[in-house]
Amino acid sequence: MRLFSLILCGIFILFGCGSDETPPPIEPQIPNYFPDTVGSQWVYRNADGSEWTREIIDGTNAHEVGYKVFTYTPPASETELAYLKPDAFKVTDSQVFFIIGEKIDRYVENEVPASVAEEFAGLELDIAVERIMHPEFVFCQLPLTPNFEWEAFNTNVNGSIVLQNLALLQFPFEVHASVKGAVIAVSSLETPAGSFEETYQIEYKTEITQTLFSESETTQQHQTVWFAPHVGIVKIEDERGVTELIAYTFPEIAEE
Numbered sequence: 463m464r465l466f467s468l469i470l471c472g473i474f475i476l477f478g479c480g481s482d483e484t485p486p487p488i489e490p491q492i493p494n495y496f497p498d499t500v501g502s503q504w505v506y507r508n509a510d511g512s513e514w515t516r517e518i519i520d521g522t523n524a525h526e527v528g529y530k531v532f533t534y535t536p537p538a539s540e541t542e543l544a545y546l547k548p549d550a551f552k553v554t555d556s557q558v559f560f561i562i563g564e565k566i567d568r569y570v571e572n573e574v575p576a577s578v579a580e581e582f583a584g585l586e587l588d589i590a591v592e593r594i595m596h597p598e599f600v601f602c603q604l605p606l607t608p609n610f611e612w613e614a615f616n617t618n619v620n621g622s623i624v625l626q627n628l629a630l631l632q633f634p635f636e637v638h639a640s641v642k643g644a645v646i647a648v649s650s651l652e653t654p655a656g657s658f659e660e661t662y663q664i665e666y667k668t669e670i671t672q673t674l675f676s677e678s679e680t681t682q683q684h685q686t687v688w689f690a691p692h693v694g695i696v697k698i699e700d701e702r703g704v705t706e707l708i709a710y711t712f713p714e715i716a717e718e
Contacts, residue, residue, distance in 0.1 A: 495604050495691050496558045498530055498551070501713035504694060507654065509703025516547075528552050529561065543569040545599050545615070545641065545666070546687065546698060560599040562615075567591055570619050570637050577672065577679075582625060590632075591621035599641065602689070606662045608645050614666060615641040623674075635674040642667045651688050653697060654708040658690040661697075 503517045515535040531550045538547045548560035571589045578587070599615045618638050625631035647663040668683040688697035698705040 495602070495606060495689075496551075496553050497692065497694055497712060498553045499713055500530065503711050504707060505709040506698075506705050507708050508705050513708070540568050541572040543573075543639075543670075545668075546685070546695065548599065551601075554604075556604050558601040558604065560601050561597075562599050563594045563597045566594055566597060566617070566619060566639065570621065574621070574623065574635060574637070574672070574674070578623065578674065582623075586626050588624040588627060589621060590624055591619060594619060600643065602643065602645075602662075602664060606645055606664075606689070606691075608648050608662075611642065611644040613640075614643040615639065633674065635672065638671045638673075640669050646686075651690070651696060653706050655696065655706070655710055658693065658696060661688045661690045663688055 498518065500518050500520050503515060505513060505515050507513050517533050517535075519531050519533055529550045529552045532548060534547060538544065543565065545560060545562060547565075548562050549564055550561040552559045552561070570591055574589055575587045594617060597615070597617050600612060601614070603610065603612055616639075618636055620634070620636050622632040622634050625633075644665050644667075645662050646665050649661060649663065651658045651661040664687045666685045666687070668685070669680060670683075671678055671680045683701065685698065685700040687695055690696045693707075693710060696707040
C-alpha cells in the first residue's frame with residue numbers, strides 16, 4: 463500500500479493536479495508611444511471653438527515604404543507652417559518623423575511674396591523654389607525622456623523672385639528654418655477627451671530667417687505639446703491659444 467501511495471505521488475508531481483496547466487506569466491506591454499494604426503482618428507478643438515479631425519490612412523502609394531499619411535477634416539491650411547499637422551509620418555524604434563516637405567514649399571511660395579508686396583507694388587511676382595525632397599521633422603526621440611533636447615528640424619530653402627516673367631529680373635532669396643525640441647516636464651493632464659496620468663510636455667522653439675536683398679529678418683515661435691503614450695498629442699499651446707483633444711478612436715487590431 464505504501465509503495466502504491468508513493469507511485470501516485472510521483473504521478474501527481476510529474477503531471478500536476480488535474481488537467482489544468484499553469485498559465486505562462488504575462489509579459490509587460492511596451493508602451494506604443496505614437497499610435498500608427500491605419501484608421502486611428504483624433505478630434506481637436508481650437509481656442510476659437512473650431513474643431514478639426516486627424517486620421518491615419520495607408521500611405522505606401524504616395525511615400526516610401528513604412529510611411530503613413532494623415533488626412534485632415536477640414537483640410538489643413540496650404541499656407542500655414544504647422545509642423546504638428548504633417549502630410550505623412552513614420553515611427554521607428556527610436557524616433558517619430560513628420561514629413562513636411564510640401565508644407566515648407568507652400569509656406570515659402572506664399573510668405574515671400576507677401577513680405578515684398580510693398581516693394582514691388584503693381585508688378586507681377588512669381589516664385590521659383592528649389593524643392594526640398596521629404597525633409598523630416600523629428601517630433602520626438604523614443605522613449606521620451608525628461609530634460610532631453612534634440613534638433614527637430616534644420617533646413618535651407620533657396621529660390622528666386624521673378625518679376626514680370628522676365629529671366630533678367632530675378633532676385634535670389636533664402637529661408638532658413640530650425641526647430642529645437644525638449645521634454646520639459648512629465649505630469650498628469652485633464653482634457654475634454656479624458657484624464658491622462660502621464661503626459662510628456664514637449665517644447666519646440668522655432669527660428670525662421672528670411673534673407674533677401676542682402677538683408678535678413680528673423681522670426682521666432684514657441685509651441686508646447688502634451689503627449690500621452692498610447693494616445694498621442696492631447697494638447698497644443700502656442701501664440702494663438704490652446705488646442706485640446708476632445709475625442710479619439712483606435713481600430714481594433716487583430717491578433718496574429
